[in-house]
Amino acid sequence: MTELGFKKQIRKKGVYYDGHDREDVQLYLHKTFLPLLDSIEPRRTVYIGDGMDVAIPPENCNAVPIRVAYHDESIFYANDISDTYYGRDDDQELPKKGLGRCFHVSDFMFESCGFLNLEKVLTADQKLKLRKSGLLPQNLRSRVIICPGKNADAWWDCEQLLAQCKHTLDLFEIAYPGEIMCAIFDCSSNHQAFAHDALVVSRMNVNPGGKHPLMRDTFFISAHQRNQIDPTSVPQSMVFLNDYSHKQKDVACCTRTGASPRTSQMHWYLRRKAVKTDDRFLFLQ
Numbered sequence: 001m002t003e004l005g006f007k008k009q010i011r012k013k014g015v016y017y018d019g020h021d022r023e024d025v026q027l028y029l030h031k032t033f034l035p036l037l038d039s040i041e042p043r044r045t046v047y048i049g050d051g052m053d054v055a056i057p058p059e060n061c062n063a064v065p066i067r068v069a070y071h072d073e074s075i076f077y078a079n080d081i082s083d084t085y086y087g088r089d090d091d092q093e094l095p096k097k098g099l100g101r102c103f104h105v106s107d108f109m110f111e112s113c114g115f116l117n118l119e120k121v122l123t124a125d126q127k128l129k130l131r132k133s134g135l136l137p138q139n140l141r142s143r144v145i146i147c148p149g150k151n152a153d154a155w156w157d158c159e160q161l162l163a164q165c166k167h168t169l170d171l172f173e174i175a176y177p178g179e180i181m182c183a184i185f186d187c188s189s190n191h192q193a194f195a196h197d198a199l200v201v202s203r204m205n206v207n208p209g210g211k212h213p214l215m216r217d218t219f220f221i222s223a224h225q226r227n228q229i230d231p232t233s234v235p236q237s238m239v240f241l242n243d244y245s246h247k248q249k250d251v252a253c254c255t256r257t258g259a260s261p262r263t264s265q266m267h268w269y270l271r272r273k274a275v276k277t278d279d280r281f282l283f284l285q
Contacts, residue, residue, distance in 0.1 A: 043064070043180075044067065065178075067172075069183045069184070071109075072108070073106045075104045078099070101149060101152075103148075104148055115143060137170060142171055144160070215238035216238065217236065
């Protein structure tokens with residue numbers, strides 16, 4: 001091996017690269033994220049003290065109050081702590097290989113109540129009144145626990161996150177009626193998934209046939225109006241009528257009907273973040 005140019009070396013751990021200093025990240029932080037936080041500051045109650053038990057009311061009392069919810073997401077493995085185990089003095093247990101089974105926990109945390117749980121937020125009389133009226137949900141927690149893996153639950157994805165967000169909002173409206181929930185997420189790719197009907201040209205086939213997604217309608221600018229200052233957009237449906245034999249459209253078909261993929265790709269690439277599908281939410285990411 002030495003004659004071939006190889007030499008014995010010590011394996012080194014990977015180098016962690018901090019992406020917070022990237023130019024685009026800093027631009028988003030100072031131009032979008034922080035100004036949004038500053039804009040809601042006069043409308044939110046601030047909790048201070050060691051036990052977060054001192055509440056400072058919002059400055060703008062005339063506006064609808066806002067409560068901030070921080071999304072917390074963690075995954076735990078059975079063999080996370082493999083250096084220690086419980087046993088008698090004469091027991092000798094060999095460490096298990098691999099990480100083992102796991103469970104994933106997703107929850108929303110508020111400054112006022114911690115993890116959202118109506119059992120702790122509501123009084124006994126309030127819960128009894130809601131139960132008699134049929135408005136008390138069966139699940140009073142915002143927490144979702146799954147055990148993903150082979151022959152087990154599916155791995156955490158955007159669809160499950162959306163379902164949890166809607167359930168959390170239902171609990172929030174019961175716990176804090178008339179207020180707005182501002183949910184803050186980390187920059188995970190799972191939180192930036194396309195909507196099921198998003199205009200993504202990479203999902204379309206070049207020619208007719210095969211599997212096609214059903215996308216929402218879009219528009220394009222006709223050839224004779226592209227140089228005008230205020231051109232008129234032409235509606236473009238991405239699916240055929242219900243009575244047509246083939247309901248999906250492809251790139252070639254859109255080209256024949258007047259929407260060139262080369263000129264109208266700016267419309268096809270329009271993204272709608274899935275976490276913004278509910279108007280009752282105010283999302284920050």
